Amino acid sequence: MKDHLLLGIDTGGTYTDAVLFSEIEGVVAKAKALTTRHDLAVGISGAVGAVLDKAQVPVSAISLVSLSTTLATNALVEGQGGRAGLVMIGFAPDDLKRDGLAEALGSDPVIFLPGGHNVHGNETPLDMTALEEALPDLATSVSSFAVAGYFAVRNPAHEQRVRDRIREISHLPVTCSHELSSKLGGPRRALTTLLNARLVSMIDRLIGACEGYLEQRGIHVPMMVVRGDGALISAAEARLRPIETILSGPAASLVGARHLTGLDDAVVSDIGGTTTDVAVLDQGRPQLDAEGAVVGGYRTMVEAVAMRTYGLGGDSEVRINDRGLVARIDLGPRRFMPLSLAAKIHGDAVHAVLERQLRAQHMGRHDGRFAVRTGVPDHLASGLQPQEQALYQRIGAVPVALDSLLTNTLQKATLDRLVGRGLVHICAITPSDAMHVLGRQDQWDCEAARRGLELAARAKDGSGRAIAGSAEELSLKIVDRLTRQSSDVIMAACLAKDGAGAIDPAESLPVDRALQRTSGIVQFRIHLDRPLIGLGASAPVYYPAIAEMLGAESEIPSDADVANAIGAVVGQVRAGVTVFVTVPEEGVFVVGGAGESVRLTDEEAAFSLARERAISTALHTARLNGADEPAVTVSEAIDAPEIEGRRKLVEARFTATASGRPRIASAQ
Incomplete structure (x- = not known):
């Protein structure tokens, strides 16, 4: 068997991952680079360039490129997108x-x-x-x-x-x-x-950036994109239907999790910078959501894995409610640029402001917060209102402190609209910053994280006490909150799968007592019946505590940080087509779906045409989507009850599913 090297790329909200995968040896090399939203090609070239350097292989050895992304999912969760x-x-x-x-x-x-x-x-x-x-x-x-x-x-x-x-x-x-x-x-x-x-413009830019870089490197091979149901489609088809890439990243992570662990039954939780995605593996297969994927609160008509996506990640906004007697911390759903990352990129522009704010005797409303342009092309800023345009002009490519940017209360709402359009990032403390303070992460600027946490710790609760005595103490509270919120969302997804979705773990007193291990005459305990697979770059620092809280065995594979990119290259192309036969009147059989309706007078002839049409359309679609030699299976559902001793056909459904591995360069 000839070994083919496959290049998997996953473009997330914070990082772009690249994996070089051998069909015989598995992961050959992996690398990460920061996702550069202003020019996605920069992040892609950084990750792919690094992985090729590590592997020390010629580009001619690559037979296929496959891309997964959370950009579409993140945009819908955060309420972003073009006008x-x-x-x-x-x-x-x-x-x-x-x-x-x-x-x-x-x-x-x-x-x-x-x-x-x-x-x-x-x-x-x-x-x-x-x-x-x-x-x-x-x-x-x-x-x-x-x-x-x-x-x-x-x-x-x-x-x-x-x-x-x-x-x-x-x-x-x-x-x-x-x-x-x-x-x-x-x-x-x-x-x-x-x-x-x-x-459309976002996914078009992503695919275009990827194709441009591959062309520049001399990598002339088929390019695939992961769909929301975990199947692969050609890049050309993804450009036309970018909505099908919602949950692309999470779907790829499920495929990757199954490949990396070999587990047939597990709860899979993938924490990224913006979101946590939770799904259940049953008998080696992810369940599909028959009603359509729900993302950002909207139920679409897109078939996708039954994945629950929550606005909770390492870069989530830290919201501190200091009005009660005891301050309450909540995380998300918005993604902020961590102060530690902003300082790594912009250095003194961030440090000088944090130092000034720490020297001030009184805490300001906007301490530790900055705004910076995301750097998207100018045409995506079309249709701004005058007040939005005026504020946007004052924000540049270098972070500007909110305490100098915002001069009145109304401008805060204007800024939020610019963030919602994907034109501006807010930089502020996040769980990633807390992890830097605690020494559990160190890839960015630890000093900026510490200064930001020190500023936030000065806030006073309703009793007049500081909400934390030190940056470390506040960091622990933030990480504890992430552990609890993660446990809540994982439980919510599992309860929904069990048919007990009416129980809200975040509001249920028995669940709270169980997770807190509260002592009492009545003891509540929670236990998952299968392992918890933790995925994501920060999985090793977050998921052991989350699994312990949920009474589950923790499974964190060695390549958990690039599971999406692995899932992108080990998946299959799949296309499903359903053709119907209905009976509008006695003796007339109408074949509908996958083409024009046809009226026949013979039931068997109608069934035969429906079956053939479903098979040929599924095979054609699979090949169009990039499959090499698709195989097809057919399922039939015939609703024909006996009424007064006579069989009466109501409806017949013929569903053909064609699937196969994608074409690779050497097979063309």
Whole structure:
């Protein structure tokens, strides 16, 4: 057997990981570099360059590149993404109230056009007058468009006409709802399309940065991207449907966890800079969420692993509520740039401010906090309000202290909007800084972390006492809080899998007594029935304590820090297609799905056509997605009850699943 070297890349919110993986030997080399949001190619080149240097192999030895990313997931969790224009065809304004669509839309523009189709594909005439009037202005104020038509899954003609006109006038990316899902449910399909449109520029930049660097290094091989269900798709397909990459990183981590540990039954928890992702492995397979992935509070129509994603990570915001008699610490959901990282990059600009604030006799509201541009391209800052533009102009590539940036209370809300657009980072203390103070991490600037924690420790609670006596004491409280919040989210995911999702571990007194090991006549104990696999760069410092709190065996594989990148290269391409046979009237069988509807008068002929269509479409899609020699399996579900002694067909479903390893360079 010829050995093929596979290059796995995972672009996370804080780090970009690279792994060179041998199909015979396993991990050959691994490396990390900071994710550079202003130019993703810098982080990718840093990680890939380092891994190639470590492995000392020629680039010609690489047969495949596969990419996983948490950028799309993080953007939705943090409420970020480009400004998108939504075009609704045949819908009414009241439809925005369904499925969280209005909340997701926020202040982004929406246009309602008469048109659309009915359940049988018959049209209401399309009127594009409102679109023609709005397009010249929208073309300069949004970065992409989403188009959703009434019953477009039955007839996409109106979506296609609107898409073509928008592209002709604006030359911007356009996503149509029928391209993402064949399921009914217009508002949720519109929501999925809107989120997809917001992510287009981000994923396009990521794939483009990766392709550009590979081209520069002379690596001319197929490139794959991990989908949210753990399967692989070609980079070209991922560019068209970036929404399918939500939960890409977590899905890759599950595939990696299974590969690294060999465990069939486990709870997998992956802590990154921004999020903690929790899923359950049963008999070696992750469960898929049949209802669609939930990310950032929105239920999409994207099939993905049944993964719970929480805004809790090493770079989470530390929120200190000092109004009660005892101060309360909570973490997340927003990601901040750790002070230790900001100081490693910017040095004196951070240290000088922290020193000034420590010398001050009284604590300021914004002590230890800075703002810095993320460095994304200027066109992504389109559509800013005057007050947003004015504040954005005062923030540069070097962190500026909030106590000098913000001159009134209203500017805080303006700054939050700039953060939400992904244009600005807030730099402040995080659990990563606490770990630096405690000596458990040391990759960044420990002194900046200490100064930031000393500033925060000066805050006084409701009784007038300082919330901590030292930076170390506050750091321990922050790490203890991360242990508890992590235990809560892992338990919440497991309880949901057990059908006991109504129990909220963060609010339940019995759970609190069990986790705290509270003594009493009645003893509560918690125990997981399977090991806890901890993944992520900081897994070794966080998960032993979390597993102990949960009464679970801790399993932290040696390559836990790059499990996502490993999962990216050991996965398979997979495509599933379902074709239906329905009976609208006696003796008529309609074959629908994966093509135009066909009416037949023979049941067996209809079944045969449905079966063949499902198989051929699944194989075609798998090959389009990058599979080399896909194999196909078919499952059939026939709903035909006996009524008054006669068999009556209601519906038959034929589902074909084609899967295989991706094409590699030597196989082309």
